[in-house]
Amino acid sequence: MSLDLSSGLKKKIEEIVSHYPKKEAALLPVLHLVQRERGSITAEEERIVAGLLGLHPIKVREVVTFHTMFMQKPLGTYHIQVCSNLTCSLLGGEKLIDYLQKKLGVRIGETTGDGRFTLSQVECLGACEQAPCMMVNFNYYGHLDRDKLDAILGGLA
């Protein structure tokens, strides 16, 4: 794998760094961009980002592992994130997670063999009025039940 980021991304990073009086403040936005281009933040991406922002790689590792949205290994094409917080679990969210584990043949945190789906259990997504809810990549889906899950998953290319 090439160590280089695309020139478009490098330009975007330069622009973002200019928003802050200190370069390292751009760390979260830069990690988001790099993850979007490369799929995950492995040790290699950590080193690239550290170099760009003048940080020691361990400072980048600290931030990557502190958050739930930076992936240290590649995900499936569709990242299914089911809320397991209070409102969703009151309305059956946990049963939906059980259902998805059986349907996809994976446990929480795993990716299907064909690389299409990764299943995660997450905390409150901020869409409690649509409980039980989930995100697939960055799209929200609410008022879920088994039939709706089947339809949503079946409709994904």
Next chain:
Amino acid sequence: MSPAAEKILTRNFGLESYFKIGVYRKHNGYRAQKKALLEMNPAQVLEEVKKAGLRGRGGAGFPAGLKWSFVPQNVDKPRYLCVNADEGEPGTFKDRYILAHNPHLLLEGIVITAFAVGIHAAYVYIRGEYEAMARRLEGAIAEAYESACLGKNIMASGFDLDVFVHRGAGAYICGEETALLESLEGKRGHPRVKPPFPASVGLFQCPTVINNVETLANIPSIIEHGAQWFLDQGLPRDGGTRMFGVSGAVVRPGIYELPVGTSLKKIIFDHAGGLKPGKTLKAVIPGGLSSPILRADEIDIQMDCDSLAGAGSMLGSAAIIVIDTESSIMDVLKTVAKFYAHESCGQCTPCRVGTTWIHKIIKRMAAGEGEAEDLDAIVRLAFNIKGKTLCPMGDAAAMPIISMVQKFRTELESSLRKM
């Protein structure tokens, strides 16, 4: 409280493309900003907001004007505004609606606030999952720059302000104001020791104002209609409306913008349509997951900061979670304990170790291997967290757990026997 109080924040949510600057302006948008920048001076803006009794909508309920007045004006450093759009308190989803439907109202509030405090750079820290809302806000910011509502020499007033969107990446603690500052600086979100408070030593060691999205979105109406009008919408010491977010076992979950001080019972039964058919109310969490639980017989209460505090709970983010009698408090307790154990940042030992042990014990109880003494153990652990941590997350974890065990002990004990 005026019976026919107006909707301040959600009034135009139904209008098509209201998030576009053209439509927003057609409905009197950016009028308050123009008034503040061209007809008032910063001290007058500050005074008006102080008089309006606007209390923080993020959770702590601190008066916004007072917070601004703590920022020193005589130091030779830039000052910053951080907008807290990290909305992570479980049950809370109001700021998502403002960001999606009314981004220009937020921007207008940001400009007026920055003008009052002498700020020229603002960062909106928005939770990572709200990617669509971040894009919508970025679109609104671009429109505002093009229309001279942001940037250099705003509305030919001579006032400059830049606004940047900064996305978080999934960490509840980053909604705590000093953790948010650390995170914005590119570090792990570990809360800071206070004092010094952010007003004097905040972002990049400079004086900083941190306000919640809904708080800032109220500012334009205060400038447009005056402090007294705003107070008239709510209560004498707690002005305006709140965006009550109702979720759980109700017929119509959603956002209800109502006067501060509206009865909790009315919100649940009149506005949200009451319990779903065949269900009976057991308990309500009135202000986001961290607020102590109320029993069904305790909901005849006014929803304002002081009334909730008087009842031993808190208004918090005004996120109301409704629990029916078919849901077991043991399950609720397990979900609550899991969340705080997962989200403790690990900096303070009482919170890091306490939340983990509470979760382990409750998991064991919920699996049928618990005893009544375990309930005493978790309350003891919770009291060893409360008041013993750098940031309010310790209390946020301890309070709901203590209240659930104290108010539902009989049910919890009987569910232990049943297993």
